[in-house]
Amino acid sequence: MxxxxxxxxxxxxxxxxxxxxxxLYRYLSKTDSYLLMPEVVHQELPVxxxxxxxxxxxxxxxxxxxxxxxxxxxxxxxxEYDVNTEATKFISLVESxxxxxxxxxxxxxxxxxxxxxIRRAINKIRPCSENKExxxxxxxxxxxxxxxxxxxxxxxxxxxxxxxDFCDSDGNLHEQxxxxxxxxxxxxxxxxxxxxxx
Numbered sequence: 001m002x003x004x005x006x007x008x009x010x011x012x013x014x015x016x017x018x019x020x021x022x023x024l025y026r027y028l029s030k031t032d033s034y035l036l037m038p039e040v041v042h043q044e045l046p047v048x049x050x051x052x053x054x055x056x057x058x059x060x061x062x063x064x065x066x067x068x069x070x071x072x073x074x075x076x077x078x079x080e081y082d083v084n085t086e087a088t089k090f091i092s093l094v095e096s097x098x099x100x101x102x103x104x105x106x107x108x109x110x111x112x113x114x115x116x117x118i119r120r121a122i123n124k125i126r127p128c129s130e131n132k133e134x135x136x137x138x139x140x141x142x143x144x145x146x147x148x149x150x151x152x153x154x155x156x157x158x159x160x161x162x163x164x165d166f167c168d169s170d171g172n173l174h175e176q177x178x179x180x181x182x183x184x185x186x187x188x189x190x191x192x193x194x195x196x197x198x
Contacts, residue, residue, distance in 0.1 A: 001028075001033035001154055001155045001156075001157060002033065002034060002035075002036050002154050002155070002156050003024070003028065003033065003035050003036070003157045003159065003197075004035075004036050004037070004038065004143075004144055004147065004157065004159070005035065005037070005041070005159050006140060006160030007041045007045055007048055008160060009159050009160055009161055009194065010045065010094065011048050011049060011052060012161070014090055014093075016093065016097055020194045020195055020198070021194070023198060024194060024197070025097075028101055033101070033154070034102035034105070035098050035101055035102070036098075036105055036107050036147060037098055037105055038106075038140045038143035038144070039106055039107060039108050039109050039143070040109070040136055040139045040140050045090075045091060046088075046091050049087050050083050050084075050086075050087050053081075053086055053087070054083060057079075057081065061079070064077050064079055107143050107146070107147055109139060109143065110143075113139055113143070116138070117135055117138040120138050121135060125176055126141075126176040127140075127162075127166055127174075127177070128165075129164075129165060137165045137166070140160075141177065141180075144156065144158045144188055145180060145181070145184060148184075148187065148188050149184060156187070156189065157188070157189045157190075157191065157197060158190050158191070159190075159191045159192070159193065159194060159196075159197060160192070161192055163192060166190070167192070173190040177190075
């Protein structure tokens with residue numbers, strides 16, 4: 001089995017060490033399965049991580065400033081960090097986990113994906129929608145399809161909590177995306193969370 005995680009699923013637990021992650025790793029090891037990362041996710045992860053880290057740190061700085069204003073001594077608390085260093089450590093951790101199952105863990109973009117993404121954006125075909133053009137999500141979906149097309153024996157699992165762009169109003173894989181799979185005669189097992197996968 002090949003498990004593909006969207007950026008939003010990875011970034012929920014940047015240490016990738018929750019109990020459900022440990023269950024996933026045991027499952028992958030015992031079944032000769034592995035994680036595969038779309039190239040778009042690989043490029044996006046450090047950007048999203050830095051943004052989230054900066055948002056959290058901004059709140060912490062505000063709270064520390066309030067605390068320092070409240071303290072009666074002159075020993076102000078100071079919290080510092082380097083966002084680039086932290087992002088490098090995060091990416092190294094993710095890469096070491098992925099590479100531990102499969103050295104070639106990045107699924108590269110294929111010729112024609114860019115053109116297909118543009119076509120979908122213009123025609124509002126999922127993951128693109130009426131209100132926005134999810135170019136990045138389309139490239140991830142096309143990568144998932146490409147990986148599934150290349151498999152003879154391994155099943156492909158795609159996990160994303162982006163229900164807005166990938167799901168219908170009931171939370172199931174959107175009909176347009178199901179049609180993609182039917183037209184190509186491939187199976188992709190879709191889950192909204194790691195917990196749903198189990």
